[in-house]
Amino acid sequence: MIKQIVTIILAALLLAACGNKEQQLKERAAELCKYIPDHELKAESKPFMTTDFYAVLDTMFNHLPEQEAMDHEWLYYFVTGNGGTIADFEVAGVEQTDDTHAVATIKVRQKWEDGSFDENSDVEEHKLYMEKVDGEWLISDFDDHKKDCIRHIAINRKEQTLRDAMSGYLVKEIGAHYLQGQLCIPTLLIVAEEEQGNETRVWCDSWVYWYNIEGDTLKTVSGGNHAGCMTVLQKDGNSVVTAFEQTVDGSGNEASGKRIFGKHYDVFQNMNSNQDVREAARKEQLQWYIKQHGLNIRFYQDNGWPAVEL
Known part of the structure; x- marks a missing residue:
């Protein structure tokens, strides 16, 4: 008991x-x-x-x-x-x-x-x-979002490596032919990507801009559009642009655009013709550049236009 x-x-x-x-x-x-x-x-x-x-x-x-x-x-x-x-x-x-x-x-x-x-x-x-x-x-x-985050970080780092290579190419190979300022900061609008082995073909609507820094404002010195298809090679953990086929200016622009972009042409046209989309991407990418480089910049301004707050 x-x-x-x-x-x-x-x-x-x-x-x-x-x-x-x-x-x-x-x-x-x-x-x-x-x-x-x-x-x-x-x-x-x-x-x-x-x-x-x-x-x-x-x-x-x-x-x-x-x-x-x-x-x-x-x-x-x-x-x-x-x-x-x-x-x-x-x-x-x-x-x-x-x-x-x-x-x-x-x-x-x-x-x-x-x-x-x-x-x-x-x-x-x-x-x-x-x-x-x-x-x-x-x-x-x-x-279970931790694994989602890790997966997305890996994807973003790969994408960022690709974008860095493309931006570097635009600065060095394209920006060199413009009236230069203090900073060359391209804007990239990615239309489509296709991976083939260690190569990636990237159809893009790219804009090259040179700026001077005046106070807390980036003042545009020069700039222009460069659309087409870049070939980016992955080698030893690095991305290198090996080719860039661009659309031509003038009367041959539409024909070259259709040939280069192919099935992606309509998407490219929607991007290229929409200034709001382009400026939104430009603003986001400038914000990212400023953050990465620790710059005290609050605005950017094109010649003859009001300053845009960042």
Whole structure:
């Protein structure tokens, strides 16, 4: 009888301990929810994430061109949209998978700034992955997006290497024939790409611009359009432009464009004829250049036109 009582007491204590442990994990998960990125990765979230997860997010949010994040709303918004709502988190449960890993099920509703809930949005369910590091539970992943981030970073780095090679070619081989200023910064609009072994053919609508720096403004000195198809060779981890077939000026422009761009001609025409698209790309790429080179520039300005804020 005494043994049975002791067994019951021990079982009750064990259940209580397990329940208390789960409650502590739920409370920690609720605290970690405050550091899930929403439109930005806040610096104060760093101590609440594993080192590798924060590094991956930091690369995505802060070290890629802005449009790269915007193209992937799962990253940029994570759990909220762009309708002005605030995420309201509820930890539905936590499963500890081993001594140092746990997965929290998070239910998210959208609410307005006055505290009322958005009746038009559904309750969404997300997974918050936690890892115990030096005695602290930290965010190690969210909805398995870590691998998506790593994959996208690899793709972007390959694409950036390609773009750097193309820009370098335009500066050296094309920009040299223009009236020069202090900086030559091309604008690249990629129409299409095709990989063939270690070569990539890139159909592009490229613009070469020379600028002088006057105060906080890039003043355009000269510039021009160079559309066509570049052949880029991948060799020893580097990208090198080996050929650039351009459309011709004058009466032969349309015929040469159709011949060079082929099935991509309509896309090229839509890009080339749309000044809004061209200027949007120019602005984004200037912002990226300025950020990468640490320049104190706030505007760019073409001759005879108002300055455009960057």
